[in-house]
Amino acid sequence: MTTLPTPRYHRRTLTRTRLAAMASLVALLAVADAASGYTPPPLLHTDVNPQSALTCRSCHVDITTQWSASAHAGADQRKNLLFGQMYFTSLRATRGATMVKCAPCHETIPFVSNDFEKLRDVSAEGVTCVYCHTVSGPGPEDAIPPFTLDLRYYHGTIRLPVQVKDHGSAYSDFITKSDYCGGCHRYSNQNGVPISDTFGEWKRSKYAKQGITCQKCHMPGGPGRNSSMGPARPRVADHSFAGPDRNRELQGAATLTLRSGARSPDTLRVVAQVSNVGAGHSIPTGNDQHVVLIRIRVTDVDGRIVWENDPFQDWDHSVFGLLLANELGAYPADTWTAVKILSDTRVAAGASSQTRFIVPVGDAKGPFRVAAQLLHRRARPETIAAYGLPEDPYGIERLMAEAAIEIP
Numbered sequence: 320m321t322t323l324p325t326p327r328y329h330r331r332t333l334t335r336t337r338l339a340a341m342a343s344l345v346a347l348l349a350v351a352d353a354a355s356g357y358t359p360p361p362l363l364h365t366d367v368n369p370q371s372a373l374t375c376r377s378c379h380v381d382i383t384t385q386w387s388a389s390a391h392a393g394a395d396q397r398k399n400l401l402f403g404q405m406y407f408t409s410l411r412a413t414r415g416a417t418m419v420k421c422a423p424c425h426e427t428i429p430f431v432s433n434d435f436e437k438l439r440d441v442s443a444e445g446v447t448c449v450y451c452h453t454v455s456g457p458g459p460e461d462a463i464p465p466f467t468l469d470l471r472y473y474h475g476t477i478r479l480p481v482q483v484k485d486h487g488s489a490y491s492d493f494i495t496k497s498d499y500c501g502g503c504h505r506y507s508n509q510n511g512v513p514i515s516d517t518f519g520e521w522k523r524s525k526y527a528k529q530g531i532t533c534q535k536c537h538m539p540g541g542p543g544r545n546s547s548m549g550p551a552r553p554r555v556a557d558h559s560f561a562g563p564d565r566n567r568e569l570q571g572a573a574t575l576t577l578r579s580g581a582r583s584p585d586t587l588r589v590v591a592q593v594s595n596v597g598a599g600h601s602i603p604t605g606n607d608q609h610v611v612l613i614r615i616r617v618t619d620v621d622g623r624i625v626w627e628n629d630p631f632q633d634w635d636h637s638v639f640g641l642l643l644a645n646e647l648g649a650y651p652a653d654t655w656t657a658v659k660i661l662s663d664t665r666v667a668a669g670a671s672s673q674t675r676f677i678v679p680v681g682d683a684k685g686p687f688r689v690a691a692q693l694l695h696r697r698a699r700p701e702t703i704a705a706y707g708l709p710e711d712p713y714g715i716e717r718l719m720a721e722a723a724i725e726i727p
């Protein structure tokens with residue numbers, strides 16, 4: 320890994336009064352100001368009213384319950400405060416230009432039906448059923464997201480679905496592919512900086528060659544009924560998009576091993592190796608807020624702590640993630656001001672990364688015990704502080720792997 324100084328976090332001051340009211344004002348101004356920069360996905364039959372997930376529940380009970388608790392259902396700015404605060408800040412900083420650069424992937428329906436006031440329930444449902452299921456194929460590369468939508472049918476993988484009067488159904492090959500998820504799970508900013516590229520990471524991995532799609536790992540399914548009004552089917556896809564805690568397909572994706580290197584009288588050297596053995600893309604993936612870090616602690620013969628690292632003060636050795644810089648070279652930069660990637664220490668699918676810690680032990684007495692944990696975080700500490708976000712869930716550190724060794 321290249322050596323970089325510790326990031327200098329710049330603090331933002333935010334007025335958090337009447338956020339919502341101002342956001343909608345900014346949003347309205349932005350429509351006029353920035354709509355010219357937006358290429359919407361081509362729409363077939365705009366005269367159809369998009370239906371809310373509330374209407375699907377009566378027939379697709381399980382799927383709707385699963386989706387309701389998912390990150391997709393919670394993507395709207397009022398439900399996901401991390402997104403909401405960043406979106407709002409970016410709107411102010413860019414005079415509304417990011418409205419069309421951020422929101423179409425996170426708040427899908429307002430852009431399809433021009434309901435920016437969110438007067439309909441469906442407009443506040445984030446990444447909702449109707450949007451995902453009216454995608455009929457890829458669209459122009461500059462559309463955000465790059466899809467073509469056909470509102471007449473809900474597309475799925477059933478070739479001969481039982482027809483109902485409530486909606487049209489149609490088979491789609493596209494919905495079975497990773498390219499479908501990749502329409503949203505790949506994003507570059509206006510400067511061409513790839514902010515997130517889960518699709519590209521997957522495409523370059525052995526999983527793409529083996530035909531193991533996003534759906535295979537993230538939408539595990541088994542026999543059942545898609546609808547109370549339909550027959551038993553061999554595969555009903557889970558719509559919870561849960562993390563490893565609730566999706567067994569995702570467990571054990573990373574391993575952590577420790578070994579001791581050459582030592583001197585007052586220092587230990589510890590080498591930690593992180594391997595991505597199970598994720599279909601890098602660890603972590605997604606945008607620069609998502610990080611994986613090592614917390615490592617050395618204790619002496621009596622169990623006293625001799626040394627421990629402070630991950631965010633030692634980005635080079637302790638943090639795996641993406642570090643963005645703006646045109647002045649300041650970092651970490653906001654995604655909408657980034658002009659380059661300063662460092663990318665994410666661990667690619669199937670790859671390993673080694674990192675070395677030099678531990679001062681002074682005159683403490685061995686044998687020493689070195690214990691380390693590999694943890695996943697959704698947002699970096701300075702982001703949580705700047706936006707006043709709750710620690711739960713944004714600062715929770717989820718255990719991915721752990722290891723310990725004794726050094727005599």
Ligand code: HEC
Pocket residue numbers: 390391393394395399402423424425427446450451464499500501502503504533534537538560561562
């Ligand atoms: C219309 C855009 C869109 C499409 C299509 C889409 N996603 Fe997402 N996805 C999002 C957004 C936006 C989020 C972030 C929601 C949030 O955290 O607020 C997300 C979140 C997720 C998460 C949760 C990540 C986390 O941190 O817990 C997973 C997993 C996921 N998507 C997988 C998929 C898969 C697999 C597909 C294809 C079947 C897919 N997505 C299709 C937009 C989309």
Ligand code: HEC
Pocket residue numbers: 372375376379382383384386387391446447448449451452474475476477494495534535538540545546554555556558
């Ligand atoms: C992020 C996009 C996304 C969202 C949101 C979403 N779905 Fe799906 N849905 C899919 C994908 C992809 C499949 C096919 C998965 C597979 O079989 O591999 C699917 C499958 C289905 C199926 C079964 C048909 C089939 O293809 O096997 C039904 C029914 C369905 N979804 C209904 C819903 C309902 C109702 C909601 C909202 C409560 C919803 N979906 C939300 C992407 C989505």
Ligand code: HEC
Pocket residue numbers: 370371372374375376377378379448449452473474475476477478479480481482483485486488489490491545546548549550552
């Ligand atoms: C009146 C009941 C009813 C309602 C309401 C309903 N569906 Fe369906 N839907 C069905 C039935 C029945 C099937 C066929 C299932 C089968 O053949 O296994 C189906 C099939 C589907 C399919 C699969 C299409 C295919 O060819 O793979 C999708 C996607 C879907 N529905 C989405 C939705 C969404 C999204 C909503 C809400 C906006 C919704 N449905 C509301 C009854 C309903």
Ligand code: HEC
Pocket residue numbers: 497500501504517518521526531532533534535536537563568569570572573597598599600602603604605609695719
């Ligand atoms: C081989 C299985 C596999 C495939 C294929 C796969 N993933 Fe994942 N994905 C995982 C695992 C495992 C994790 C959780 C890793 C961890 O513990 O943090 C994950 C996590 C994620 C997350 C949350 C990441 C974060 O850091 O919060 C998103 C979003 C996601 N995947 C999207 C996708 C998309 C989109 C695709 C297809 C382009 C895809 N995945 C393909 C296994 C897979």
Ligand code: HEC
Pocket residue numbers: 399401402405406409417420421422423424425463464502503504505506515604605606608609654655697
């Ligand atoms: C092409 C679609 C797309 C665009 C455009 C987009 N995003 Fe996202 N965003 C996603 C997806 C998909 C995820 C979930 C996976 C991940 O973390 O990358 C996500 C995740 C996020 C998250 C993390 C949410 C969480 O709780 O973990 C934030 C914050 C975010 N986006 C902010 C923004 C901002 C601000 C913009 C505009 C400057 C933007 N996004 C533009 C698709 C997009």
